């Protein structure tokens with residue numbers, strides 16, 4: 001698939017086929033894509049938690065009210081910002097670094113025939129605290145988001161669209 005087609009096909013998927021597992025190789029390809037993202041000063045301040053355990057997936061729903069899709073998701077990736085990995089310039093850009101890694105995961109998932117839903121955690125303090133508790137995140141590690149993963153059980157197809165009015169050409 002061409003990159004433009006992958007971008008066009010991505011949409012948030014919130015219903016997955018619980019009977020179809022995701023392979024380790026597929027998850028590995030998502031993580032490789034994540035770590036190929038650009039980051040400020042090349043600091044790569046991200047870390048990733050792969051969650052396959054059903055009890056843990058259900059527990060996430062307890063600490064984050066907008067993650068109902070995890071009921072059918074067969075896995076999730078938590079993108080964690082490690083705020084200790086920075087220099088004088090890069091620190092303020094850590095959320096952007098993590099967002100770039102996240103989008104790469106979403107796009108690679110389309111190439112793998114998988115569906116995803118990006119659920120923001122940071123900067124909501126109560127959600128961040130819930131993830132820290134649940135996954136034992138210590139020090140300056142902060143859950144940035146959780147990405148639901150699974151084989152789509154709903155129609156795929158882009159929701160995005162182009163709006164000329166949002167563009168200023170100079």
Ligand SMILES: Cc1cc2nc3c(=O)[nH]c(=O)nc-3n(C[C@H](O)[C@H](O)[C@H](O)COP(=O)(O)O)c2cc1C
Pocket residue numbers: 010011012013066067117118119120158159160
């Ligand atoms: C920063 C961010 C946080 C989001 N948080 C959630 C969330 O908590 N729960 C959810 O169901 N979707 C969440 N989404 C997905 C958006 O609702 C979705 O991307 C948007 O409606 C556009 O739809 P599309 O992804 O299908 O193009 C989030 C997306 C982003 C970028």
